[in-house]
Amino acid sequence: MDFQSVIEDIYQEVLPLSGQGKVADYIPALQSVNPKKLGIAIETIGGECFMVGDAQEKFSIQSISKVFNLTLGIQTKGDALWQRVGVEPSGNPFNSLVQLEYENGIPRNPFINAGALVVVDTLLDDLDRPNDEMLAFVDRLRCSQIDYDEVVAQSEKETGFNNRALINFMRARDNIRHSDEAILDVYCHQCAITMSCAGLARSFLFLANNGVVPSSDERILSSSQTKRVNAIMLTCGFYDEAGAFAYLVGLPGKSGVGGGIVAIVPGQLSIAVWSPELNRHGNSLLGIKVLEMFTTKTGLSIF
Numbered sequence: 001m002d003f004q005s006v007i008e009d010i011y012q013e014v015l016p017l018s019g020q021g022k023v024a025d026y027i028p029a030l031q032s033v034n035p036k037k038l039g040i041a042i043e044t045i046g047g048e049c050f051m052v053g054d055a056q057e058k059f060s061i062q063s064i065s066k067v068f069n070l071t072l073g074i075q076t077k078g079d080a081l082w083q084r085v086g087v088e089p090s091g092n093p094f095n096s097l098v099q100l101e102y103e104n105g106i107p108r109n110p111f112i113n114a115g116a117l118v119v120v121d122t123l124l125d126d127l128d129r130p131n132d133e134m135l136a137f138v139d140r141l142r143c144s145q146i147d148y149d150e151v152v153a154q155s156e157k158e159t160g161f162n163n164r165a166l167i168n169f170m171r172a173r174d175n176i177r178h179s180d181e182a183i184l185d186v187y188c189h190q191c192a193i194t195m196s197c198a199g200l201a202r203s204f205l206f207l208a209n210n211g212v213v214p215s216s217d218e219r220i221l222s223s224s225q226t227k228r229v230n231a232i233m234l235t236c237g238f239y240d241e242a243g244a245f246a247y248l249v250g251l252p253g254k255s256g257v258g259g260g261i262v263a264i265v266p267g268q269l270s271i272a273v274w275s276p277e278l279n280r281h282g283n284s285l286l287g288i289k290v291l292e293m294f295t296t297k298t299g300l301s302i303f
């Protein structure tokens with residue numbers, strides 16, 4: 001299939017639709033991003049790469065990092081992780097506090113903020129330098145030269161009152177062990193990783209390849225663990241819009257409030273899109289549109 005012309009056509013078709021969403025501004029350092037940016041990148045398991053627009057420009061990956069966080073959590077804790085966090089879609093916004101109260105401090109899944117904060121708490125049991133180890137981990141996924149945007153990390157740490165509230169509510173329900181500062185430092189750095197669409201697509205390829213990085217043959221997760229991470233991406237990757245994403249796109253994927261989305265076609269490829277204007281669920285408006293058009297035009301979907 002000629003993926004290059006597919007994404008070039010989609011790029012031209014969606015460009016006129018920009019201007020309908022809103023760049024995330026609750027993290028002050030994210031406000032200044034140019035809302036008109038648009039990039040698309042595809043990486044195939046066979047090593048081909050296709051790009052259009054701003055596909056090589058780095059941006060703040062935000063909650064896309066929750067997939068790396070979960071993968072590290074599974075590697076270090078194994079199945080014991082699931083005693084601390086669930087695997088059900090939340091049907092609530094990513095930063096919601098209410099569900100935690102009636103479910104006794106056990107977050108619904110690892111892709112809402114509360115769930116990712118618990119996973120970070122478990123990483124702190126085992127990793128001495130979690131921020132360095134996260135960068136080293138992404139490097140193993142064949143995406144080198146990535147870094148943290150310290151301005152974004154600092155900005156979120158200073159204004160992350162909601163995340164602090166989530167941590168402390170869970171601490172009150174005995175589901176947090178480490179200090180607020182230690183957890184927020186790691187969580188905010190993860191969210192402040194900067195990567196391009198090309199880098200994101202490459203780093204997610206192991207999830208399309210049964211847990212093995214195609215270019216190095218390194219196994220990151222077992223086939224069974226990979227199946228589970230993909231299932232959680234499909235059911236929880238877009239918070240209270242997960243159903244619509246499955247309906248419109250039909251692929252496991254993960255979004256972030258920086259405007260990025262990565263999705264995988266198992267056995268074939270991964271695709272990343274960046275467009276900073278978000279819809280009311282905090283997901284990239286054009287990003288979803290691009291992926292909907294991609295699966296419609298190519299017929300590639302898990303359904």
Ligand code: GLN
Pocket residue numbers: 061062063064094095113156163191255256257258282
């Ligand atoms: N850093 C953001 C937060 O904690 C991540 C949210 C997101 O990308 N959905 O609020």
